[in-house]
Amino acid sequence: MIKHYYCKTVLLIDDNDIDNALNEKLIRASNFAEHVIIRQTAKDALLFLKNDAISHQIPDIIILDITMPMGNGFEFLEAYEKLPDAILNQSKIVMLTSSLDERDHKRANENKLVKIVLNKPLSFETLEELKNRL
Amino acid sequence: MTQVSFHKETFKYFCDMNTTSKLSESALRLVVESLPVALLIVNKEGKIIYLNKLTVDLFGYNKKELTGKTIEVLIPPGFKESHPELRTMFHSSSKPRHMGSGRELFAMRHDGTEFNAEVGLSQLVTTEGLFVLVSIIDITERKEAEAKLNKTNRLYSFVSQMKQSIIRIKDEQVLLEKVCEISHNFGKFKMTWVGLFDEKQKSISLLNQCGMKEEDIALFSKNIIQTNGPQAHILNTGNYYVCNNIAEDFKFDYWKTFAAAKGIRSLIMLPIKKSGKIIGTFNLYSDKIHFFDEDVTGLLSEAITNLSFALDNFEKENIKNTFEKNLKHSELRMRDAQEIAHLGSWELNFETGIALWSEESCRIYGLSPEDNKHSYQVWLSYIHPDDMEYILKLKEESQKTFSDAVMFHRIVLKDGTIKHLNSISKFEFDKDGIPIGMYGIAHDITESKNAEDRLKLNNAELQKTNAELDRFVYSISHELRSPLTSIMGLQPLMQVQNLNEENKGILNFINRSVFKMDETLREILDYSRNSRNEINFEKIDMKKIIDEAFENSNYYKEGFSFDKRININADVPFYSDLTRVKIIINNLVANSLKYGKKDIPDAFIEFNITVDDDKMSLEISDNGIGIEEEYLHKIFKMFYRATVVNSGSGLGLYIVKECIEKLNGAISVESESGHGSQFRIEIPNKKPINKYYDKALLLQDSIVD
Missing domain, CATH: 3.30.450.20 (PAS domain)
Incomplete structure (x- = not known):
């Protein structure tokens, strides 16, 4: 059986390994993406984008957590903005957070790099919604 | 014949x-x-x-x-x-x-x-x-006597003119200049000049001269003092210098030609003193040899003494003027200072019963600065009715013993404005100790009083908010833990063996999440406990606490194998607050366990403890994953996490630091990423000497606080 994926590659950036496992399962189960790449810190994610992704695997969608140790989601965005256009043009950023703080949501929505802001947990419904909105 | x-x-x-x-x-x-x-x-x-x-x-x-x-x-x-x-x-x-x-x-x-x-x-x-x-x-003798009389007359005339000038002239410079003129005109000296020494007495400068040729003035304008010269003689001895026959004096060899050309045959140089210091010289030249005999030098010395006396008086006058100027200046400054500080002053004379108020006092009471003489009764009329009884009582007490009165009270101005004042009054006594008046200050503290009231109000609100927040945190943690413990209780009942592998994995994730939440809630409760609970000092068994910390730790239960080393060197018992010491040790032990390397055979956690009369020192070393240097200085911050391994809440070390600060202790850390960490803490040993002393100490602490 040939699977039809919504997109080729998703990059998950989240320090919480349980969330990462859950989200990976959901993405695979819903045929959202063919490849799921996971990085637990903003720093590692940036390294991946700079070094590996540029050559063969620029993610189509980046799902980014806000609250992370050693550089949060907003700090990631600041560094991300300076990456090559090839990446900026291809990757669409979705912010995914457990934060209920309106200030976080407002700040995320105001960032022009961020396409959509979602509340945790991720679900089949939200992934379907993503397909429609992106 | x-x-x-x-x-x-x-x-x-x-x-x-x-x-x-x-x-x-x-x-x-x-x-x-x-x-x-x-x-x-x-x-x-x-x-x-x-x-x-x-x-x-x-x-x-x-x-x-x-x-x-x-x-x-x-x-x-x-x-x-x-x-x-x-x-x-x-x-x-x-x-x-x-x-x-x-x-x-x-x-x-x-x-x-x-x-x-x-x-x-x-x-x-x-x-x-x-x-x-x-x-x-x-008639030789008669002629000589006549000449002498003539000379004496000239000198007396000169001295008398000097005296008149001293009385008439009120300026040092003018007088010194005038002296030359008088000596030339009345003393009939061939040439005279006044020179002033520089500050260091290294040179002498011409102030004024008479009888000097225009072209010679430059020779006298400024000269370095020669070591053995006449000017140096004056400086060294303080006495005049006389040469009665320049042509015959080898000391003047260098000057003979000049003197002869000018018709100068003898000279005297006299010191001009001011306040005991030689400031210059008065130099007189005669066309006769042996002119400066005993009588002449005596007269001239007297004249110069009068001059010095006059200069001293000028100086005194100067000092007096400066003093008066400074006083005036101080008074102005005082007035400004009073205005800036909203601090007025007053003086009451018992004889007249009238007090003189300073400008600022008038301003404080809403009066114009000219309306500055008031009786005690007038002052009383300004006192706020509610403060009257208090004021009268204080005044009465003060008058009984003539002691100072310090009053915090309100006044009501004519326009109805109410001000808060700090008024202080003191008695003034004559030399026999009899009170002759009073003086004091009125400090307008309305602004600071208002600010203080606001601050008190804010403080009370803050305290209330803080207490509410503490209660809220405490209650919410319990409320959150309650359903969580239910989940934790239900989990073992689940028929795990009936689940497929995937569901088993999911269940594990659920358990881990529940577990982490429990941990975070415990931490919040610890935090709340540290900020709410009183400090109670009791004897603490460090070994027991460490062992308990291991037993309480969920990570310990996971079966992670390591070498636990505890070295205690305690000559005296350690007294501190048990609750907080437990929180500290639990957190540090949990960290060492959490961030220990599970895959090496020689993992260890080592405790080195020393207790003395002053403090308990503890070193916890491990060979775990360590902390990267760039994050080391941030690890005691609230919610800061330096790793994603075993994601914690970021509260643990913050709570440790808070507890240690509460106990007046200290904590420091050293770490090498990948090789291990070492935490050092010191907590004061609050060993009671005896019960009463300890209570006294606590009491003292609370007073100081």
């Missing part, structure tokens, strides 16, 4: 002419010989035909040597050449003549020396013809 007969005849003539009673010739001769006047008789040809004994004494010739010589032999060159003609003229007139008074006449001795003389001439008409009777008086 013509001469003899002449004598006889002449004396006979005398006897006949001038005496009524007949004197004998021998008696008359005796009179003439003993006259204190040199007497000579000269004939028509100018030849001396008679001289008395005094003539011999005065001129140093004997009688024979002079007899028969012309009179010109006694006249010095310069005069004698024209004398014969004058003599002839006199012979032809017939009036007696008195010479030498009012003008200088000179006579010459046998040895050629000259002297001032007064000469009288009378014609003698005798039977033997016309003769001239010459009387000569040596």
